[in-house]
Amino acid sequence: MTRITAAWTAREDLAAMLAALNADGDHCRYVGGAVRDARLGIEATDIDIATRLPPEEVIARLEAADIRAVPTGLAHGTVTAVLPMGPVEITTLRRDVATDGRHAEVAFTDDWREDAARRDFTINALFADPATLEVTDYFGGLADLDSRLVRFIGDAGERILEDHLRILRYFRFHARFGGQADPQALAACTTHADRLKALSRERIARELLLLLGSADPLPAARLIADCGIWQVILPEMAPDGLAQLATLLAREARVAARPEPMLRLAALLPADPQLADTVAARLRLSKAQRLAIGRFATPWPAEGTARQIAAQVQPVESVSPWLLLRAPDPSLEAGWRALQGWTAPEFPLGGRDILAMGIHAGPAVAKTLGEIRRRWIAEDFPQIDRLREIAGEVARSAD
Known part of the structure; x- marks a missing residue:
């Protein structure tokens, strides 16, 4: 059995929150990126928790433990617990009822595997038990991490039809975690590239900038070109x-x-x-x-x-x-x-200095000031004595 090790798992505030949520049973597991990154020895920036508890119950238990609960996405089952060492998102297990490529209608479930199956890639569908830190892997995500393979869960084309943004998410995750590209994923991304046109520009921009912010986005950028996606986005x-x-x-x-x-x-x-x-x-x-x-x-x-x-x-x-x-x-x-x-360095002269040099009020003041500053910069910001000499030369030439 694989276990994760990570400093964040020892957080006292996290333990207190989990104790409140798990008061009468095993209701929560770490999920997604935090588990994936812990497996790779990468420090997690966000911690997500999946739970069998409905969101209203999550809120009630947090508030009873004097933990602030923010209903950040109740329609999709997400509550944010505001903890001293950083917020944690808690999301009720879900299954997709309907999808249109942009939005998903979900229903809550108590089935861990069903929740994992609706996620995009195998490496993002890993759960870890908070008590034992043992990893539950329904779709081969651990092996894919070891092989540096980003692979869709199930049929790649069907997953893209559920959410078109998964095309760009595939390349983003490949840029960060991938080695050899998955041929099925590339074929599906190529086939459905035009569907990105249906997405909001904000969503595309966010994914694109996240991809470009990776350590080395070039291999993924070349794959995007091979799939004909740059001409779309x-x-x-x-x-x-x-x-x-x-x-x-x-x-x-x-x-x-x-x-x-x-x-x-x-x-x-x-x-x-x-x-x-x-x-x-x-x-x-x-x-x-x-x-x-x-x-x-x-x-x-x-x-x-x-x-x-x-x-x-x-x-x-x-x-x-x-x-x-x-x-x-x-x-x-x-x-x-x-x-x-x-x-x-701050330019030490102003309009009053120019007027004191005998330049009449009006456009000539700004013009003279601009020329003095230009020459001051060109001489690498000399001290005030030289600046006064420059100012005098400019003022005389303006007469």
């Missing part, structure tokens, strides 16, 4: 988009940069800010994401050091990733090092 992709992504990943490795999903998305696109904005709008990205991808799609300036360029860009934090994608190769490492931990 990202028709604006550049002809050399995969090559650009490969180059970016190599550059990230050279400077030990952390994965930046928005940057990797921009690598798939042409260097065209207007096109990038169109993509961001279609995928309904946030304002911050939209600004970021627009910056990343802009060609790197032909002149100026990394710091000089960064001083002209807001937010400054967007310049390091932009440099990774667009800067000329010879200046990569030096530019990256120059920006790490650096804060652009």
Whole structure:
């Protein structure tokens, strides 16, 4: 019998919660990603629990134990327990009654195997007993983990018809856990690729960014191309988009940069800010994401050091990733090092200083101030004495 070992299983707050839920029997098991990751020795970020208790009973037992219960998804049986060491989602065992590729109508059950059977991949359908930490594996998920195989439970095509987003989820999980791709999964993803058009843009964007945020998304990205899926979810992709992504990943490795999903998305696109904005709008990205991808799609300036360029860009934090994608190769490492931990100095002059120099109020003030700042940046932010000299030179030339 396989058992999991993980630090989170020793959490006192988790034990107290389980004691409340299991007061009169064995009603709960750990499930899904936390069990999978524990088996692989990966630290879990989320802990999910499956239970035979109906959601109303879960809430009642938690509140009786002075544990805050949030009904995050009662229609689907999910209650979130707010614990001192982090929230835990508790979901009543379910079976699908009806699916349309986007939504599922569920009914509650007390059958562990029935609940496991409605999950997407074998590696995500693992349960673990909280008392013994023994793993229950109905569909060969442990063997698939050992083989680095991401495999649908049952017929891949049928599972995709239940939820079209499983196409992108397959490639995301393959990027993280897979080795050799499953031929049946690839065939089903290819056959049903057009069904992704029926999904909301937000759901597609979320899965796409999660995939691109994996340690090495390139093999999965190439499989997506082989299956004809990029033309469905990202028709604006550049002809050399995969090559650009490969180059970016190599550059990230050279400077030990952390994965930046928005940057990797921009690598798939042409260097065209207007096109990038169109993509961001279609995928309904946030304002911050939209600004970021627009910056990343802009060609790197032909002149100026990394710091000089960064001083002209807001937010400054967007310049390091932009440099990774667009800067000329010879200046990569030096530019990256120059920006790490650096804060652009504050320009010490303002409009009143310009007026005091005899420049008349109006557009000339902003123009003069801009030219002084431009020269200050070009000289690598000299101290105030030199800045005053620059200001005088600019003011005299404006007369």
